[in-house]
Amino acid sequence: MRITSISTHSSQLTRFGFINCYLVREADGFTLIDTTMAGAASKILGVAETLGAPIRRVVLTHAHGDHIGSVDALLDSRPKRSLVASERSKPLLQRPVDKRLQADEPRKEFFGGLPGILSKVTETVGDNEVLGSLRCIATPGHLPGHVSFLDERDGTLFAGDALVAVGRLSVSGWTPWYFPLPEFVMWSKPLALASAQRLMDYPIERFACGHGPVRDGGIPALRQAVDRAG
Ligand SMILES: [Zn+2]
Numbered sequence: 123m124r125i126t127s128i129s130t131h132s133s134q135l136t137r138f139g140f141i142n143c144y145l146v147r148e149a150d151g152f153t154l155i156d157t158t159m160a161g162a163a164s165k166i167l168g169v170a171e172t173l174g175a176p177i178r179r180v181v182l183t184h185a186h187g188d189h190i191g192s193v194d195a196l197l198d199s200r201p202k203r204s205l206v207a208s209e210r211s212k213p214l215l216q217r218p219v220d221k222r223l224q225a226d227e228p229r230k231e232f233f234g235g236l237p238g239i240l241s242k243v244t245e246t247v248g249d250n251e252v253l254g255s256l257r258c259i260a261t262p263g264h265l266p267g268h269v270s271f272l273d274e275r276d277g278t279l280f281a282g283d284a285l286v287a288v289g290r291l292s293v294s295g296w297t298p299w300y301f302p303l304p305e306f307v308m309w310s311k312p313l314a315l316a317s318a319q320r321l322m323d324y325p326i327e328r329f330a331c332g333h334g335p336v337r338d339g340g341i342p343a344l345r346q347a348v349d350r351a352g
Contacts, residue, residue, distance in 0.1 A: 123165045128328070128336050129276045131255065135169055137162060140288060140301075140333050141188050144280055145170060146273060148254040151178040154196070155271060155280045156189040156332060163195035179245075181253065182207040183282025184268040185214035186307060187237045189332060197241045204244045206253060208260070210267030212243050227266055228310045235307040256280070259324065263314025264294040264304065270321070277327030277340070284317055287334025291343050293318040293351040304333065318348050 124136040132146045137158045143166065144155040152170050154177045157163070170177050180196055180203055183189060197203055213220035217238030223229065247253050247269065249260035256271040261284035271280040279285075286292045288301040295311035297304055308314070322341055329337045329344070337343060 123162070123169065125169055126336065128278055128330060131273055131275055132278055132330070133169070133173065134330060134336055135166060142330070142332055142334075143189075144330055145173065145177070146254075146256065146280070147175065148178070151176040153178065153254060153256065154180045156181075156183055156282065157192035157196060159188050159191035160195070162192040163199070166192065166196065167199065177203055179204040179206055181247070181256070181271065182211060182215070183270060183280070183284075183332065184265045185211050185219070185238075186235045186265065186283065188235070189282065190215065190239055191237070193239045194241050205241055206245045206247050207243045208248060208258075208267045208269045209246045210262075211265075211269075212246070212267075214265065214267060215239055215243065223266070228313065230310050232265065232309040233307060257324075259321065261314075261317035261321065263310050263312075263317045265307075265309050268317070272324055272326065274325075277325055278336075279321065279324070279326045279329050281321075281329055281331045283332045284314065284321070285329055285331050285344075285347065287329055287331040287337045289334070291329055291331075291337045291339065291347045293347050296347075296351040301333065315348070315351050318344065318351065322348070
């Protein structure tokens with residue numbers, strides 16, 4: 123597992139070269155954003171120990187398997203950790219998964235990549251709510267219930283798969299041909315684009331995505347990605 127320091131507040135943890143999760147330092151320890159696939163729990167715990175603080179909570183951007191695969195193993199171990207996700211993610215996280223769409227959502231099916239977890243969400247977080255140093259921003263599109271988190275101390279956006287940073291910064295649904303993975307499991311491209319446009323209202327300095335290196339460039343970089351998509 124490769125560790126890349128983002129700022130004094132956060133680090134990127136990378137498996138297989140392109141699947142990321144993030145440790146964000148808070149006063150009481152770490153918030154872990156996403157978990158990569160199964161089999162990463164002991165490695166993630168080891169990194170937190172090396173960095174000198176316990177993981178207090180696990181926060182999920184969305185329910186795809188390459189983000190939630192190590193949740194159960196991380197929540198099984200001591201000390202007890204809370205599990206935070208959006209309300210809309212809950213039926214997509216349970217096992218078996220409930221893929222029914224809500225009345226106000228586009229009538230578009232989504233496929234694959236939803237293994238569910240056994241752990242229960244202990245705390246929900248919604249648009250514009252604050253969790254420690256992180257502001258939750260609703261970014262549906264890649265999946266229903268997708269949320270991103272902005273560290274307001276340094277402008278780092280933890281974008282999950284709302285944006286993709288492989289090759290260049292892209293809106294989910296418009297990734298480069300050599301990285302089609304997020305496209306296979308994509309839900310609504312129009313909603314993903316609307317979410318990316320909405321992100322331009324926030325003071326973002328850099329993008330820490332589920333896939334690809336951390337990208338600087340702030341709002342101008344995001345505007346370029348949106349222009350390429352629209
Ligand atoms: Zn995803």
